[in-house]
Amino acid sequence: MAIPDDYYARLQVSPDASQAEIKAAFRRLARRYHPDLNPKDPRALEKFRALHEAYQVLIDQVQRQRYDRTGTTEYDGMRPRTAQDFYLRGIQETLARRYKAALTDFDRAIELQANLAEAYLRRAQVRYILEDDAGVLADCQRLLQLTKQLPQTYYYLGLARYRLGYTESALAAFTEAIAQEPDDPQAYFQRAIAYADVQEWDEATADFETASMHYQSQGDLEGYHRSCDRIHHLHKQRRVKRHSPIAKTSLKPWNLLRKFNRLLFGLLGNPAEEVAIIYSHLNQRQALYLGCTLATIGLGGFTLGGYVLRFAGEEASVSVALGRLWLSGCATFFSLIILLAFSRLWLRRHGSWAGDTFVAGATMLPLGILLLVSPIVLVLQQQWLLLLLLCIALHHTYLTLYHGCHQIHHYSEVVATWLVPTFLFTCLGVGYMVWDTWL
Numbered sequence: 001m002a003i004p005d006d007y008y009a010r011l012q013v014s015p016d017a018s019q020a021e022i023k024a025a026f027r028r029l030a031r032r033y034h035p036d037l038n039p040k041d042p043r044a045l046e047k048f049r050a051l052h053e054a055y056q057v058l059i060d061q062v063q064r065q066r067y068d069r070t071g072t073t074e075y076d077g078m079r080p081r082t083a084q085d086f087y088l089r090g091i092q093e094t095l096a097r098r099y100k101a102a103l104t105d106f107d108r109a110i111e112l113q114a115n116l117a118e119a120y121l122r123r124a125q126v127r128y129i130l131e132d133d134a135g136v137l138a139d140c141q142r143l144l145q146l147t148k149q150l151p152q153t154y155y156y157l158g159l160a161r162y163r164l165g166y167t168e169s170a171l172a173a174f175t176e177a178i179a180q181e182p183d184d185p186q187a188y189f190q191r192a193i194a195y196a197d198v199q200e201w202d203e204a205t206a207d208f209e210t211a212s213m214h215y216q217s218q219g220d221l222e223g224y225h226r227s228c229d230r231i232h233h234l235h236k237q238r239r240v241k242r243h244s245p246i247a248k249t250s251l252k253p254w255n256l257l258r259k260f261n262r263l264l265f266g267l268l269g270n271p272a273e274e275v276a277i278i279y280s281h282l283n284q285r286q287a288l289y290l291g292c293t294l295a296t297i298g299l300g301g302f303t304l305g306g307y308v309l310r311f312a313g314e315e316a317s318v319s320v321a322l323g324r325l326w327l328s329g330c331a332t333f334f335s336l337i338i339l340l341a342f343s344r345l346w347l348r349r350h351g352s353w354a355g356d357t358f359v360a361g362a363t364m365l366p367l368g369i370l371l372l373v374s375p376i377v378l379v380l381q382q383q384w385l386l387l388l389l390l391c392i393a394l395h396h397t398y399l400t401l402y403h404g405c406h407q408i409h410h411y412s413e414v415v416a417t418w419l420v421p422t423f424l425f426t427c428l429g430v431g432y433m434v435w436d437t438w439l
Helices: 007-011 017-032 046-060 061-070 084-093 099-114 116-128 134-146 150-165 167-180 184-197 201-217 221-242 251-268 270-281 282-307 318-347 355-380 382-410 413-439
Strands: none
Touching: 007 017, 007 046, 007 167, 017 046, 017 318, 046 061, 046 084, 061 116, 084 099, 084 116, 099 116, 116 134, 116 150, 134 150, 150 167, 150 221, 150 355, 167 184, 184 221, 201 221, 221 382, 251 270, 270 282, 270 355, 270 382, 282 318, 282 355, 382 413
16 A cells, blocks of 8 residues: 555544544554554555654644645755744754754744744753753743643653652653543653652552553554563562561561671672662661661772782781771772762752762672682682683672662663763772872
8 A cells, every 4th residue: 555645644634633633543543554563564664654754743733834834844954034944943953863953943943933832842852862851841831831731741841850859740740741641651651660769669550551551552562561571570679678688677687697698699699670679678877878888898808808819018917908908998989979979969860878878889899799709719720710700790890880870860871871980980090099009
């Protein structure tokens, strides 16, 4: 079947169709032609893209007006004159991922027409991509003054609030977005994440299930599987909460030792999941104490292992050598806490010193354990085993700090990817300088 050039014909609606009718037609046809649901149809992807192109134009009031008047929404390349010209060029820049250029065009469109609501929404979307959450909040507030009929306003308002750490107000924004558009799976998905963040497990599970249902009904199998994975992870979190090593405090030393052993080897065995799970079950005081305890274990391993390996020099006495190594490790630990705190302030992320201490303490653990077992490996004269342990320790150290930044402090994946090696290099450099000064 040939794909019609006319956007209304593609969606099988009349030129005077309402936005609700256009949305319903797109979702009905998207289910029919979604490539995930038609793996044997080689043209399914082409049909779906054509439907999506038509929908993106007709659902946008400015693009639809231009399309009705000229038959196209593509900017002709001439010098833009009107707010609509800048707006349309901004959309093209966004699609090409030239976000700063798009931001400039949306700014200009708003200057020329201060009540162009669609430009504020598009600018909020670009600002969210560029992690300008304060700008997203400003655009959404202005949008709410112009119109309250755009559900995406509340959606991006919730995203920005959540990333800034205002979880309760983010929940309110997502709830309003759902009230305006009850079949939007993205709003349910993001609200579920926020519910899980405040440990409202039943509400989070219900929203993930609703999101998966809408994703499936709309033919978005990727979204459906992502929601199912979240439900599975949430159930695992709840099981860990019920059986958490720190969920119940027992006065019996053996039980405390057994629970701490499970916690310790959980962090060493699977830091990607355990860091966030363990932290989610701690209050601020527990996070602070546990972070210091983990750091003490890591620093103890570094001090003893470093002393056996003669890091402090051949001629140093036992007390001097142990003191130098301990101070060097403490400098590394505290510098990492300070870096995490300053990064939170710089990126305007919600958090606490207790969270910084927990992440730093968990990060120190793998390297400390490596130094502790290194002398044993050297006695066995197995250089390949020492190299393997070094790779594992560095890998786990990076993973622990990365997931601490991403899941606990809510840094984006890109920001966490770049900050983590910078933090590690800096704090290890500080520790080395302290060690070299005392040596």
